[in-house]
Amino acid sequence: MDFEKRISDYGMTPEQYEASFAEITAKVQGNSDKDWTEIIDQYSIPLSRNTLRNACSNVYGSVFVKEYFDEKRRKEMEVNSEPITDEPAPLSLPRYKxxxxxNKDGSFTSDRLIEINEENLKNPEFLLNAHGxxxxxxxxxxxxxxxxxxxGKSGVKNLYASKINVKPRTEISITLNKIEEFFNRLDRNYSKPKILKNNFYLDGDKLLLVDIADLHMNLQATLFSTNNEYNCEIAEKLFFYVIEDILSRTEKYNFKEIIFCIGGDMLNGDNLSGTTTKGTPQNSDIHYYDAYEKLCSMVIKAIDILKERCKVSVIYVMGNHDELTGFKLAKYVDAWFRDDNNVEVDYQPLPRKYKVFGKTLFCFAHDGDIKKLPMLIADEAREFWSKVDTTEVFLQHLHTEQILLEDNNIRIQRLPTISAKSKWSNDKGYSSKRQCKSFIFDFNNGLTDILYTTIKNV
Structure with a gap:
């Protein structure tokens, strides 16, 4: 009988036939729960469900099957030059399909033949690994x-037709193996990188901006009445502490120019009555004449110290406490340094002052309306717009540091103070960190550094 031809008439190869026969045998023996239709679909058997179940005259009939495998066994033994015996040989089945x-729900179904013992049949991890x-x-x-x-020749193997359905985990478990695998990928020969020090930050023309805002010289405050102490002696001590701190921390710089702001409530009162410019009474430490003389002496000494480094541009900023006194101070400074080419004084009594350094436009004011300032600056400093990239606006008055606006290359900020609290500000509950904020600008790159001088203990 030409077994292979008859099998090919069913559209199958010998391998497909033997695999399907093994599946059918397992089904008949009760060792497989696959449906007959499922077996037909898996192996493309050209038989109906009932025909396959009642197979007798077709290729799955008992006579054909016996003769087929007897003939196959004889051929195998002839190839291996083994003597033919009448002892039945174990059935050698081909590879499982x-x-x-x-699946539509995102899961996967895997069907394969695996070697497994009964102990691992209920082990999900083993089954997953077996299916890859x-x-x-x-x-x-x-x-x-x-x-x-x-x-086969080596005996019988415990094989199972295994079909599993799996889905990706939503949360990946962390195991010791995963941790070890992660650390094995790390560079065990890592060496700390070397930091190459340079002085590039010193290159180019630089400007130092010093604005000791709202000093309130001659304010009298005591621990008993304001919970902090302040007077002319303390104010003078803190004033020079700030100057020394700034110059010490910038000693490596070769500044092209220093801007030094005066006025801006440097003196707490503006007249012999000890009131502000508009007449608000103040608690004064000493007589107005004495306070004004001390202030003039302090400012002259400070400028003498600063001009040893480079040219100093003194800018008078009108304050609400000392508008007249600040103007007189600026005129006094201008007269003192009238023959000194290293000192330039802007004593104009204007509410906003402008200066350009490189690509930066500076605007100085004691206070201002944040909504109106950008338009005011655009109008008042229109001659500078084509020369600058950024505009820096410095306000004082409220004794606290704030960035009020930073948009379209314009930054408006309010400066802090080193002054103590008055009885009025203490009664109102106003409080902020006592410090002076100074700045370093580059001719081409604008703001590069900010220096904070903090008042710790007085």
């Missing part, structure tokens, strides 16, 4: 295993 399906799925990344949804003992 494996397949993997992707990492248990850390995949979750077993269902499993169906049907025994299929495959025989």
């Amino acid at each position: 494996e397949q993997t399906d992707v 799925y990492d248990p850390l990344e995949w979750e077993l949804v269902s499993a169906r295993n049907s025994i299929w003992n495959q025989g």
Whole structure:
């Protein structure tokens, strides 16, 4: 009988036939729960469900099957030059037809023949590994295993037709193996990088801006009445402490220019009555004449110290406490340094002052309306717009540091103070960190550094 021809008439190869026969045998023996229709679909058997179940005259009939495998056994033994005996040989089955399906719900179905013992039949991790799925990344949804003992010269193997359904894990488990795998990828020969020090920050023309805002010289405050102490002696001490701190921290710089702001409530009162410019009474430490003389002496000494480094541009900023006194101070400074080419004084009594350094436009004012300032500056400093990239606006008055606006290359900020609290500000509950904020600008790059001089203990 030409077995292979008859099998090919069914559209199958000998391998497909033997695999399908092993599946049918497992089904008949009760070792597989696959449906007959499922077996037909898997192996493309050209028979109906009932015909396959009642096979007798076709290729799955008992006579054909026996003769087929007897003939196959004789051929194998002839090839291996082994003597033919009448002892039955174990059935050698071909490779199982494996397949993997992707389901609509995103899960995967895997069907393959695996070697497994009964102990691992209920082990999800083993089944996942056997089907090629990492248990850390995949979750077993269902499993169906049907025994299929495959025989050969080496004996019978415990094989199972295994069909599992899996889905990706939403949360990846962390295990010791994963941790070890991660650290194995790290560079064990890591060496700390070397930091190459340079002085590039000193290159180019630089400007130092010093604005000791709202000094309130001659304010009298005591621990008993304001919970902090302040007077002319303390104010003078803090004033020069700021100057020394700034110059010490910038000693490596070769500044092209220093801007030094005066006025801006440097003196707490503006007249012999000890009131502000508009007449608000103040608690004064000493007589107005004495306070004004001390202030003039302090400012002259400060400018003498600063001009040893480079040219000093003194800018008078009108304050609300000392508008007249600040103007007189600026005129006094201008007269003192009238023959000194290293000192330039702007004593104009204007509410806003402008100066350009390189690509930066400076605007100085004691206070201002944040909504109106950008338009005012655009109008008042229109001659500078084509020369600058950024505009820096410095306000005082409220004794606290604030960035009020930073948009369209214009930054408006309010400066802090080193002054103590008055009885009025203490009664109102106003409080902020006592410090002076100074700045370093580059001719081409604008603001590069900010220096804070903090008042710790007085």
